[in-house]
Amino acid sequence: MTTQANAVEQIFDCAVVGAGVSGLNCSMNLRFENKTTILADTGQHPGGQAGSSSLIRNMPGFPGGISGPDLTVLMTRHAAEFGTTFRAPFYAGRLERADDHFVLIEMNGQTIRAKTVVIATGVQPRTLPDATKAGQFIGFGVTYGFPSLNQSRWHDTEAVVMGSGNSGAQAVQFLAGCNGCNVTMLVRRDTIRDSMSARVADEIEKPRSNVKLLYNTELVEAIGEVGKLTHLKVKTPSGEQLIKTDHLFVNIGGDPPTRWLDKDLVPVNNAGYILTDRDLPEGVWADKSRPAFMCEASPGIFACGDVRFGNFRKRASMSAVDGANAAASVVQYLALK
Ligand SMILES: Cc1cc2nc3c(=O)[nH]c(=O)nc-3n(C[C@H](O)[C@H](O)[C@H](O)COP(=O)(O)OP(=O)(O)OC[C@H]3O[C@@H](n4cnc5c(N)ncnc54)[C@H](O)[C@@H]3O)c2cc1C
Numbered sequence: 001m002t003t004q005a006n007a008v009e010q011i012f013d014c015a016v017v018g019a020g021v022s023g024l025n026c027s028m029n030l031r032f033e034n035k036t037t038i039l040a041d042t043g044q045h046p047g048g049q050a051g052s053s054s055l056i057r058n059m060p061g062f063p064g065g066i067s068g069p070d071l072t073v074l075m076t077r078h079a080a081e082f083g084t085t086f087r088a089p090f091y092a093g094r095l096e097r098a099d100d101h102f103v104l105i106e107m108n109g110q111t112i113r114a115k116t117v118v119i120a121t122g123v124q125p126r127t128l129p130d131a132t133k134a135g136q137f138i139g140f141g142v143t144y145g146f147p148s149l150n151q152s153r154w155h156d157t158e159a160v161v162m163g164s165g166n167s168g169a170q171a172v173q174f175l176a177g178c179n180g181c182n183v184t185m186l187v188r189r190d191t192i193r194d195s196m197s198a199r200v201a202d203e204i205e206k207p208r209s210n211v212k213l214l215y216n217t218e219l220v221e222a223i224g225e226v227g228k229l230t231h232l233k234v235k236t237p238s239g240e241q242l243i244k245t246d247h248l249f250v251n252i253g254g255d256p257p258t259r260w261l262d263k264d265l266v267p268v269n270n271a272g273y274i275l276t277d278r279d280l281p282e283g284v285w286a287d288k289s290r291p292a293f294m295c296e297a298s299p300g301i302f303a304c305g306d307v308r309f310g311n312f313r314k315r316a317s318m319s320a321v322d323g324a325n326a327a328a329s330v331v332q333y334l335a336l337k
Pocket of ligand 1: 019023053092121122145166318319
């Protein structure tokens with residue numbers, strides 16, 4: 001992968017913001033069409049969310065599943081081998097339209113210039129309210145996201161997983177497979193089937209001696225000593241309870257990091273997801289005489305993956321496909337320009 005120290009003067013065909021699976025697949029496909037492509041990422045989580053997944057089971061071509069780190073390393077290599085220019089860390093803080101191109105501006109003033117831009121910034125984990133005091137134990141028993149993938153780290157632990165989406169389920173499955181680890185899953189509603197894929201829910205509900213599901217249960221407070229989580233106070237239908245635990249893994253969904261975008265340039269909905277295609281408000285199109293492209297938010301600006309409203313099932317496989325769709329649209333757009 002080419003790492004550019006200074007790309008200020010070059011105007012790329014496309015700048016892709018976010019190197020998760022959608023941005024990686026988008027870049028690889030753009031390079032497949034010989035479009036000059038720069039892929040920028042904060043660099044905090046290589047491969048985005050998928051990079052922390054223990055096993056992705058619905059990726060085409062991997063019938064036995066593939067670990068998130070393995071998948072994202074392969075995808076990064078693929079994009080690199082096709083000639084993607086990679087810029088990280090680059091924290092996009094502003095997007096502006098120049099005469100015939102766009103300028104991405106980082107907090108420290110560094111810029112990237114491109115004829116088209118694809119926003120693939122995914123979602124960032126949602127945090128617990130201050131009242132729960134969970135914030136005091138981050139790094140001391142409370143983790144946002146997935147446990148580290150070193151299984152021996154979790155031997156003989158009492159773990160709690162909060163959140164009943166697919167990522168929470170995956171954390172439960174991973175921890176349940178570690179020697180002597182007991183896992184309790186806190187489920188806010190009376191079912192896991194609204195928020196989890198059906199096949200995953202089937203597996204989670206199979207009775208196991210070291211997995212417990214607590215339905216209609218909410219976290220009230222994280223309790224412990226200095227630097228150590230010891231208990232969680234939870235509210236259940238039969239009253240408040242204390243759960244003894246060393247580790248709480250919080251997977252309660254995410255929010256799209258789109259506040260940095262000018263909403264006149266990139267329309268978003270109330271939750272911050274980028275609107276594209278048929279979801280765009282009336283009158284957004286600058287030129288109604290040309291076809292509307294898939295994933296297009298406004299002329300020359302595209303969005304793909306979890307950050308795009310319309311990509312409803314937030315999954316690695318679907319986000320990767322969305323990235324390929326965005327690439328196809330960029331190629332068509334450039335051809336008509
Ligand atoms: C623990 C876990 C397990 C999962 N398991 C599965 C599974 O088994 N199967 C499945 O299909 N899906 C799974 N998912 C969901 C899947 O990983 C996501 O849907 C998918 O990875 C989203 O990809 P994305 O490229 O849209 O966004 P992301 O992966 O969120 O990537 C976005 C990237 O953008 C970068 N970024 C954000 N803001 C900026 C900015 N301003 N400037 C520059 N860069 C920025 C971030 O650093 C990040 O690297 C799982 C998710 C998690 C968290």
